[in-house]
Structures are given as C-alpha cells and as structure tokens.
Amino acid sequence: MNRPTFLAPDLMSARQLMLEADLILSNHSGGKDSGAMVALIATLAAELGVLDRVQVVHNPLGILEWPGSAQIAREHADHYGVRYVERAADADLLDLVRARRLWMDALARYCTAAMKRGPGLAYVTEAVTALGLDRTAVVLYGLGLRAQESTARAKLAPVAVHPRSSGRRTIHTWHPILRMTENQVWELHREHGLRHHTAYDQGMSRLSCSFCVLASAADLIRACQLRPELAAEYAAVEWEIGDVFKPSLSMLEAIARADGTPVDGERLALLKLRTKHNRNAYRLASARKKLTREDAPAGLTDRITTLRAACADLQNQMRAWGYEGALDRWELVG
Numbered sequence: 001m002n003r004p005t006f007l008a009p010d011l012m013s014a015r016q017l018m019l020e021a022d023l024i025l026s027n028h029s030g031g032k033d034s035g036a037m038v039a040l041i042a043t044l045a046a047e048l049g050v051l052d053r054v055q056v057v058h059n060p061l062g063i064l065e066w067p068g069s070a071q072i073a074r075e076h077a078d079h080y081g082v083r084y085v086e087r088a089a090d091a092d093l094l095d096l097v098r099a100r101r102l103w104m105d106a107l108a109r110y111c112t113a114a115m116k117r118g119p120g121l122a123y124v125t126e127a128v129t130a131l132g133l134d135r136t137a138v139v140l141y142g143l144g145l146r147a148q149e150s151t152a153r154a155k156l157a158p159v160a161v162h163p164r165s166s167g168r169r170t171i172h173t174w175h176p177i178l179r180m181t182e183n184q185v186w187e188l189h190r191e192h193g194l195r196h197h198t199a200y201d202q203g204m205s206r207l208s209c210s211f212c213v214l215a216s217a218a219d220l221i222r223a224c225q226l227r228p229e230l231a232a233e234y235a236a237v238e239w240e241i242g243d244v245f246k247p248s249l250s251m252l253e254a255i256a257r258a259d260g261t262p263v264d265g266e267r268l269a270l271l272k273l274r275t276k277h278n279r280n281a282y283r284l285a286s287a288r289k290k291l292t293r294e295d296a297p298a299g300l301t302d303r304i305t306t307l308r309a310a311c312a313d314l315q316n317q318m319r320a321w322g323y324e325g326a327l328d329r330w331e332l333v334g
C-alpha cells in the first residue's frame with residue numbers, strides 16, 4: 001500500500017498513538033473524508049503491524065443518509081481487511097426534531113450527539129468489554145474532520161482525551177486528516193483505488209445526512225433534486241414545527257429553487273414569522289426557568305417583558321395573515 005507522503009510531519013505522533021492503542025476505530029460516514037481517513041489509518045497500522053486493532057465504524061442514519069453510504073464504508077473496511085461494524089441510534093432524527101420543535105444548527109448539533117457520538121461511544125464500551133483487559137484500555141477514535149472545511153474545525157486539536165474516558169478506558173479523539181486538503185483526499189482515493197459514493201458524481205460536495213443543516217445552499221438544492229421525496233418530508237417537518245431548516249435557506253425555498261419554480265411567498269413569509277415567534281417563545285420559556293433560580297442574572301425580568309412583547313407583536317402580524325397559531329403553542333407565551 002502507498003503511504004500518503006504529505007502527512008510526514010504528523011507521522012511520528014500518529015505512529016506512537018497507534019502503537020499504544022488497544023483499539024483503533026475509524027468512524028466512516030460513507031463520505032470521501034472518511035475514506036481518506038481509513039486509507040491513512042490502515043496504511044500506517046499495516047506498517048506498524050497493528051492492523052488487527054483497526055475497525056471501521058459506521059453509524060447508519062436510515063433513510064436520511066445517502067443510499068449506499070453503508071456499502072461504501074463496508075467496502076473500504078474490506079479493502080484493507082479490517083473489521084466493519086454498524087451501530088445505529090435507537091432514535092429517528094426527524095422524530096427528534098419534531099419533539100424538540102427546533103432544527104439543529106452549528107451551535108446546537110444535537111443531531112450529531114444523538115445519531116453519531118452516542119452510538120459510537122456505546123460501541124466503544126462494548127468493544128472495550130470484549131477486549132477483557134485487566135488494565136485501562138487505550139482507544140483511538142478517528143474522526144474524518146478537516147480544517148479546510150470550517151473555522152471551527154480548523155481550531156480542533158489533532159488529538160484530545162475524550163471526557164467520557166474512565167478508569168476502564170482512555171479514549172483519544174483523533175483527527176488524523178485534520179490538515180489534509182480536499183485534493184489530497186481525492187488523491188488518496190485514486191492512489192488506493194477506493195470507490196467513492198456516486199452522490200459526488202451527481203454534484204454533491206459533502207456527504208452524510210442527505211439534508212444537513214451545515215450544508216451549502218448549492219448542496220441542499222442539488223440534494224432536493226436527487227431526493228425529492230425526502231426533501232418533501234423535511235419540508236413537511238419544517239412547516240409542522242414552524243422553524244426554518246436554515247436561517248439562510250428554508251426547505252420550502254430549496255425545493256422551489258431545485259424545481260425552478262417560484263416559491264410560495266405567502267407560505268414563506270408566514271413560516272418566517274412563525275420561526276421568529278417560536279424561537280422567541282423558546283427563549284422566553286428558558287428565561288422564565290432561569291428566573292426561578294437563585295443565581296438568576298440581573299435584567300432577566302426586562303428580557304422576559306421584551307420577549308413577551310415581541311411574541312405578541314409577531315402573533316398580531318400572523319393574525320393579519322389569517323393564522324391563529326394552530327400548529328404552534330402560543331399559549332406558552334401568555
């Protein structure tokens with residue numbers, strides 16, 4: 001196997017980590033970055049004679065992920081002869097969104113916690129138990145995040161001890177391809193003869209959930225064209241909870257742009273008013289909760305008054321459109 005030479009500066013620490021680990025897990029979404037990470041980890045592990053410690057872990061997202069993602073992850077594991085494992089969350093992401101009545105966003109990514117991190121950690125517990133060691137197990141948990149993708153990712157440490165480490169296990173969250181560029185990711189696929197998901201050939205730049213709150217407008221619109229039925233389901237949830245999918249692009253708009261049809265302006269205006277109202281109502285509820293605490297911050301009463309006034313004003317605007325809050329919980333604002 002060809003070793004990815006451009007990673008030379010990180011090789012020493014990567015080798016050390018891998019030699020010390022009892023278990024080397026490589027999380028795989030089915031996307032290109034996961035593929036590059038598996039290539040890197042498996043190549044180094046083979047050189048070090050620790051390939052038997054490597055496992056590829058996929059957290060299936062059901063119909064929400066791109067069909068065929070699991071097959072790609074499995075193929076990549078098979079390519080290097082390492083174990084492939086699937087662990088899914090019990091929950092359905094759209095049910096979580098319905099229950100929360102708010103979409104996730106960059107600051108509140110409850111989706112990742114529920115659908116990926118949770119099942120991933122549960123698997124660590126299971127795998128460490130299976131090792132049957134009478135000392136603390138060392139686990140490397142590889143995530144295929146790259147600095148090039150966002151400023152938040154650029155600030156990540158290459159390795160960090162996971163807060164859920166314990167006397168039984170030390171888990172190192174590892175970002176082995178943090179400094180890899182997109183070109184290098186593709187280069188590695190070519191060098192290693194790894195198949196990539198066809199969604200890339202159909203115009204997607206990133207993969208995981210077909211509709212991701214962090215995706216670009218171009219990706220979301222393309223995803224609407226490729227998966228129109230799922231897009232309609234997301235739009236139905238958006239309307240049901242009264243919260244736009246992304247502040248910069250609702251599913252309603254994404255679908256219209258994908259179809260090349262004009263967006264329903266009235267529905268969009270009402271959806272935006274409902275979003276504003278429901279988000280303010282959410283803030284109001286949490287401010288009221290804080291007010292009951294001894295350490296309630298100063299000025300909270302004024303904030304509550306402002307939020308109530310804003311909600312009342314938005315309700316009046318919506319009544320002018322003939323909407324009486326049928327889908328929302330206006331009574332919480334009173």
Ligand code: SF4
Binds near residue numbers: 207208
């Ligand atoms: S792909 Fe996007 S929407 Fe899906 S779990 Fe990850 S962050 Fe959340």
